[in-house]
Amino acid sequence: MSEVLARGRELRSRNRTRLTRPRTYVWIAGVVLLLALPFYLDRFWLQAGLFAMAAAIGAIGLNLLTGATGQLSMGHAFFLAIGAYGYCVFAGDGEGGLTGLGLPTWIAAALAVGVAGIAGGLFSPIAGRLQGAYLGIATLALIFIGQHVLFNAHDLTGGSNGRDVPPLSVFGITFDDSELVVAAVPFGASEKLWYAGLVLLFGCGLFARGVLRGRPGRAMNAIRDHRIAAGVIGVPVARYRAGVFVLSSMYAGLAGVLLALVFQRTVPDYFGITLSLEYLAMIVIGGLGSVAGAVAGAAVVSLLPQLLTRYSDALPLVSAPGTGGITPGEASRYLYGAAVVAVVLFLPGGLASIAARRSRPKSGHTPGEEQ
Amino acid sequence: MTTFVELMLNGLSMGSVYALIALGFVVIFRATEVVNFAHASLLLAGGYFIASLHDDIGFWPAVLVGIAGAAVVGAAIEFLVMRRYRGSDHSVLAIVTIGVDILLTTELTRRLGTDVLSLGDPWGDSVLTVGSVSIAYTRIAAFVAAGLLISVFLLAFRYTSWGVAMRAAAESPETAALMGVRLGRVSLGAWAVAGGLAAVAALFLTVFPTPGLERATSLAALKAFPAAILGGLDSTTGALVGGLIVGVTESLATGYQSELTFLGRGLGDLAPYLVMTVILLIRPAGLFGTKELTRV
Numbered sequence: 001m002s003e004v005l006a007r008g009r010e011l012r013s014r015n016r017t018r019l020t021r022p023r024t025y026v027w028i029a030g031v032v033l034l035l036a037l038p039f040y041l042d043r044f045w046l047q048a049g050l051f052a053m054a055a056a057i058g059a060i061g062l063n064l065l066t067g068a069t070g071q072l073s074m075g076h077a078f079f080l081a082i083g084a085y086g087y088c089v090f091a092g093d094g095e096g097g098l099t100g101l102g103l104p105t106w107i108a109a110a111l112a113v114g115v116a117g118i119a120g121g122l123f124s125p126i127a128g129r130l131q132g133a134y135l136g137i138a139t140l141a142l143i144f145i146g147q148h149v150l151f152n153a154h155d156l157t158g159g160s161n162g163r164d165v166p167p168l169s170v171f172g173i174t175f176d177d178s179e180l181v182v183a184a185v186p187f188g189a190s191e192k193l194w195y196a197g198l199v200l201l202f203g204c205g206l207f208a209r210g211v212l213r214g215r216p217g218r219a220m221n222a223i224r225d226h227r228i229a230a231g232v233i234g235v236p237v238a239r240y241r242a243g244v245f246v247l248s249s250m251y252a253g254l255a256g257v258l259l260a261l262v263f264q265r266t267v268p269d270y271f272g273i274t275l276s277l278e279y280l281a282m283i284v285i286g287g288l289g290s291v292a293g294a295v296a297g298a299a300v301v302s303l304l305p306q307l308l309t310r311y312s313d314a315l316p317l318v319s320a321p322g323t324g325g326i327t328p329g330e331a332s333r334y335l336y337g338a339a340v341v342a343v344v345l346f347l348p349g350g351l352a353s354i355a356a357r358r359s360r361p362k363s364g365h366t367p368g369e370e371q
Numbered sequence: 372m373t374t375f376v377e378l379m380l381n382g383l384s385m386g387s388v389y390a391l392i393a394l395g396f397v398v399i400f401r402a403t404e405v406v407n408f409a410h411a412s413l414l415l416a417g418g419y420f421i422a423s424l425h426d427d428i429g430f431w432p433a434v435l436v437g438i439a440g441a442a443v444v445g446a447a448i449e450f451l452v453m454r455r456y457r458g459s460d461h462s463v464l465a466i467v468t469i470g471v472d473i474l475l476t477t478e479l480t481r482r483l484g485t486d487v488l489s490l491g492d493p494w495g496d497s498v499l500t501v502g503s504v505s506i507a508y509t510r511i512a513a514f515v516a517a518g519l520l521i522s523v524f525l526l527a528f529r530y531t532s533w534g535v536a537m538r539a540a541a542e543s544p545e546t547a548a549l550m551g552v553r554l555g556r557v558s559l560g561a562w563a564v565a566g567g568l569a570a571v572a573a574l575f576l577t578v579f580p581t582p583g584l585e586r587a588t589s590l591a592a593l594k595a596f597p598a599a600i601l602g603g604l605d606s607t608t609g610a611l612v613g614g615l616i617v618g619v620t621e622s623l624a625t626g627y628q629s630e631l632t633f634l635g636r637g638l639g640d641l642a643p644y645l646v647m648t649v650i651l652l653i654r655p656a657g658l659f660g661t662k663e664l665t666r667v
Contacts, residue, residue: 072462126648129655132462133406134604137596138651141644152635273593277473284466326481333477340470344463345455 034198038191046190047262048306053197054258056298059282060208060291061251066280067288068212069244070224072132075123075139076279078146079116079249081271083256084165085150085157086112088266091166098163099155105168109257116253117246124242131227131241143273150268162267165260168196175261193261200258201295204251208291211247220244221289278302281336285343287350296351300339304332373503378626379619384510386618387517391572392595393602393610394521395565400604401541402561404461409448409468410569411592412475417441417570418490418577418584419479425491433491438570444475445566449559480586488577488584496579513575520571521611524564528607533560541605590640594621597647603660612658617643 038046058080065071090108092100103111120127126138150157157163167189168175175192211217219240222230231237260266278301286297308315308328315331326334343350392414399407421437428436448471456464494508528534539547540557548554569592576591577584598617602609624631625639656662 070462072465126651126655130651133465134600134655136406136408136465137600138648140593140596141648144641144644148635148637148641151637273590277469280466280469281473284470288463330477330481333473337470337473337477340473341452341467344467344470345452348458348463 035195038194043188043190044306044310046194048303050190050193050197050262051259051306052299052302053201054255054262055279055282055302056201056295057204057258058252058255059279059286059294059298060204061248061255062279063283063286063289063291063294064208064211064220064251065244065248067283067290067293068217068224069220069241070132071127071241071244072136072280073139073245073248074136074273074276074280075142075146076248076252077271077273077275078139078142079120079252080256080259080275081146081150081266081268082116082119082249083112083253084260084266084271085163085256086115086253087257087260088163088165089156091168092163093166098158105166106170109168109254112257113250113253116256117250120246120249121242124245127245128238128242140273143276146271147268150271157266157268160268162265165264165266167264168193168261170196189264190262193258197258200254204254205291205295208251208294212289212291216240216243224289278336281340283350284340285336285350287352290352292355293350293352300351301332301336304335305329308332374626376504377506378622380504380506381510381626382619382622383615384506384514384517384618385622386615387514387521388572388575388614389595389598389617390611390614391517391520391568391575392592393599393614394524394607395568396595396599397602397604397607397610398537398561398568399558399565400599401607402537403449403453403464403558405453405468406461406465406604407468407565408465409472409475410565410595411589412472412479413441413445413448413566414569414573414576414592415479415584415589416444416475417566418573418588419482419488420570421490421574422488422577422584430491430493434571434574437574438567441566441570441573442563443566445562445564445569446559449562453558453562454555476589480589483584483586486585487582490574490577490584492574492578494578507579509575509578509580513578516571516575520568524568525607537561594640594643597643601647601650601657603657605661606657606659609657609659616646620646 037049041049058076062073062076065073087105087108089099090101090103090111091105092098093102094100101108123139123142127135130138151160173192175189175196212220219230219235222233222235223237223240227237282297282301283294284297285300286295287293305328308331312328347353349356392410395413396407396410399405399410417437417440420440421433424436425433448468452467452471453464456467492509492512494512497508498505499508499511528537536547536552537557537560539550539552540554544554547557572592572595573584573588577588581591594617595614598613599610600613601616602611602613620642621639624642628634628636628638631638650658654660
């Protein structure tokens with residue numbers, strides 16, 4: 001409910017003419033739809049939606065760094081891993097020989113995000129000085145360091161078997177499969193997490209939008225477009241780069257926590273270089289530098305394999321895993337790989353620019369304000 | 372001491388292979404200012420050509436076809452994708468190469484599946500022993516071939532008109548174009564050369580003692596990225612030195628890992644990245660890279 005209230009406050013505080021715009025009603029319809037979905041969808045689709053939400057949070061963070069500031073990062077998966085495993089370590093109860101501090105789970109989640117931020121800060125001597133593709137290759141190191149630690153620090157990570165994720169509990173609600181019947185619909189972990197995910201995604205989106213529209217956002221875009229000029233007019237370039245890197249790591253950390261809660265088990269293989277490339281594909285397909293773009297791209301890239309898996313029987317060329325044909329996972333990688341190339345060549349600005357282009361003639365917005 | 376010498380020799384040999392990959396990477400960067408993240412998949416493509424042809428047409432013809440095939444793939448990427456980009460932001464082009472990499476790697480790993488393909492090389496697993504030091508013939512072949520190719524390349528880069536055109540294009544594209552250098556042809560050539568070098572590197576990355584061409588080969592190819600970066604992205608000397616540093620570090624870290632068990636297993640894969648991180652902390656432009664100067 002809280003996001004509806006927040007939305008209402010936001011609407012009242014804005015120009016009244018907004019109420020007459022179709023855009024407003026599309027938003028309201030969208031929010032109502034998202035709130036109602038757990039009552040109708042089965043577990044498979046709720047899980048898929050939750051993955052998309054977690055991915056959207058991570059992609060917003062990466063878009064702040066790569067899209068808005070022009071700093072390519074291939075190390076996003078590392079910070080996702082820190083979030084996921086950090087949460088397990090802080091919240092775990094120390095069973096099975098694994099380190100667990102047994103903290104209340106919501107504190108553990110916050111601490112995990114904090115630790116991801118600190119890890120980003122530790123990398124800042126490099127993140128602040130390097131730019132563009134150089135940073136991209138330097139951050140590759142993070143992936144390999146991360147994989148090494150995940151496989152070798154058995155006490156913390158459980159090695160290659162991974163470790164179980166303790167369920168989150170906030171305000172007396174535990175997000176596990178203990179059933180809670182709401183309006184004759186049994187609410188399991190997915191249904192409850194759905195709302196937590198919505199709240200988190202909405203908060204993260206608003207915060208990022210605030211950053212992008214305000215003074216920091218202008219400074220970040222200035223650094224991306226002309227670093228020297230930005231420095232000359234007084235933007236502390238290295239500090240901003242390092243700061244955005246930390247912020248983006250914290251977004252990734254939060255996405256990691258949410259992913260861990262959805263998976264209910266974390267395994268190190270997942271947090272490899274493919275995951276980093278997926279996040280880059282998301283922001284490029286959705287649109288570099290905008291929150292809406294990150295969310296759209298995350299939805300496309302993370303729902304595509306699920307859709308193809310579900311309907312693999314009905315689709316030509318795609319077959320179930322193990323039968324020799326193109327698996328749904330591979331098919332979706334073909335699609336988003338091609339989409340990355342096509343978007344950069346033919347649709348600079350990504351999916352978000354289509355929406356912006358349609359609304360521009362009426363509202364008279366400049367594309368910059370659509371961020 | 373014997374172990375140390377063996378590890379150094381193996382490291383230098385692997386390093387020369389990494390240098391081959393890094394050299395192709397640097398050539399593309401100098402000619403077009405694009406960081407090519409699709410390099411690992413070019414290498415995988417070259418290896419795949421050789422692996423799938425050597426049974427039918429013999430090893431040496433297969434190698435030639437593999438080199439030519441990878442060169443064509445590289446040129447095709449330049450011609451079909453890079454050339455179509457109308458903007459001027461080179462970091463966006465780097466992202467395009469990531470898209471190309473996703474496509475190519477998916478296709479090649481799908482074809483490879485879980486197989487480990489042999490490349491049918493004539494050296495097998497025979498070992499040369501001098502005194503108490505023994506080294507595999509494949510490693511010697513790798514070192515000789517890489518050294519030969521690198522020398523030929525550097526000479527061509529310095530003395531042929533192709534090399535002069537490429538260096539001119541790297542120095543100042545506008546001036547070079549006005550002097551009659553055809554920039555499109557230069558970048559096409561750079562991508563083709565990089566593809567060919569990657570195919571040779573693929574051969575030596577997959578011979579004994581490694582099991583053969585498999586999915587993980589593209590991960591091994593990624594070690595050329597730190598090699599190129601720690602030497603300096605725009606320096607051919609840097610690529611050579613970077614490659615050797617990466618090779619030797621990896622070899623020593625793998626060889627002595629029994630004494631370094633407190634750092635965990637598989638340290639050899641990690642070592643090149645740690646070295647790169649340390650060097651970037653001290654010299655952000657790499658060892659031999661030109662420090663970026665900008666006139667405002």
